[in-house]
Amino acid sequence: MYLEHFGLKEAPFSLTPNTEYFLNVQGYQEALNTLLVGLENCDAFIKVTGEVGTGKTLLCRKLYNSLGEQYHVIYLRMPCTTEMDLFFAVAKALRVKEYSRLTKPELLNAIEGKLATLHRLGKRTVLLVDEAQTLSPRALEALRLLTNQETETDKLLQIVMFGQSELDERLKNPRLRQLRQRIVFSYSLKPMDRHALGLYIHHRLFVAGYEGDVLFTPKALDMLYKASNGIPRVVNILSHKALLVGFGQGMHRVTDQHVSRAVNDSGSSTGAVKAPNLSLRPELQLGIAVLIVCGVGLFLFEHLGV
The missing domain is CATH 1.10.8 (Helicase, Ruva Protein; domain 3)
Incomplete structure (x- = not known):
């Protein structure tokens, strides 16, 4: 060439989101710092939105690479149209055996067991959801259900959602009121x-x-x-x-x-x-x-x- x-x-x-090209300029380092602080504070939900092409996936991967050994990170980038689709994706990432054969209650119990085991090992589990605007309302509500799993002092799962501005519109759905209330940090990437x-x-x-x-x-x-x-x-x-x-x-x-x-x-x-x-x-x-x-x-x- x-x-x-x-x-x-x-x-x-x-166009490949290579984190070596991440630049500390105009909001991007600020966004990364916001995410790191939110996770350090054990906040259940964090949201990052931005228009197409503003660098959300690169930021997501930079966050992934920036988290230390105390974190167990799950990266999810696939459209989930039902809550079971999302539960299956998380269960697969946590290596739940024969997850596709489990009922919803069994699946949630199995996921909670895996998260509890990671917590006992000193790991904090973080779920990074890229292209979150593609999630259906039922799948978004399923994310909230996953954050219900906790000990007396700690959340067993923290979630960071990255999505286009359509995600904000989707979260206005009255059915997602409880999820909106749990989003502690939000950041909007600008051009x-x-x-x-x-x-x-x-x-x-x-x-x-x-x-x-x-x-x-x-x-x-x-x-x-x-x-x-x-x-x-x-x-x-x-x-x-x-x-x-x-x-x-x-x-x-x-x-x-x-x-x-x-x-x-x-x-x-x-x-x-x-x-x-x-x-x-x-x-x-x-x-x-x-x-x-x-x-x-x-x-x-x-x-x-x-």
Whole structure:
């Protein structure tokens, strides 16, 4: 790809939520600190919401990696339409034997037994629920039932929910009144401002191994911010495409013109990037063509001695 051209060791703008790229900037470290304090205080429910692409999954995984050995962490990322679906998922994570054959009371008793055992071993069990807005009202109520399990002094299970803004709407359901009352800490992730976006770009390039001069010009960053509205996922998509355009032109700095081409190729200039345009612009076609030619040449050299 463009890695060697720009002196990178890895792709800096991958959409995979790699915690090495977590940046202590504008709310994200504050959100992490809020979660850690809430868990330390043994609060039963904590909620984090944010729009699509604002970094909720990355924050969730950063929290997972930040918890010490005293925690037993369960990571749940699957839609649960019924309470039994959720109970089965938790039971599976706790290694309850033959959980699918158990009735609801038996299942709850088995889960409580596993949680009690972990508590006696000095472990605090935390359930991280990603994409919580996909949970049905019955599954959300099932989460509340799980937090009923406790000793005289401690909760046996703490729950952190990460979800889109639809989660807040779902929690307004009158049937979920008791659950809402148990949410002690809430945090809303916001898009980055222009200053934070510049730090974000620099940080990701640095982690990816870039050691050269400033790669993205100030005007390029201005256009990135305008086109992405500060949403990290959109920033990543446009930055990756802008690098590819610059590579195709043989340039070693990313300008606002490269970002403009990336925005146009993504079919958006407002920050809400649509499905990729399959008809690539000439600059992107050139970059891909260079990759193909180099790959073929390397294959011929290694295998045919050409």
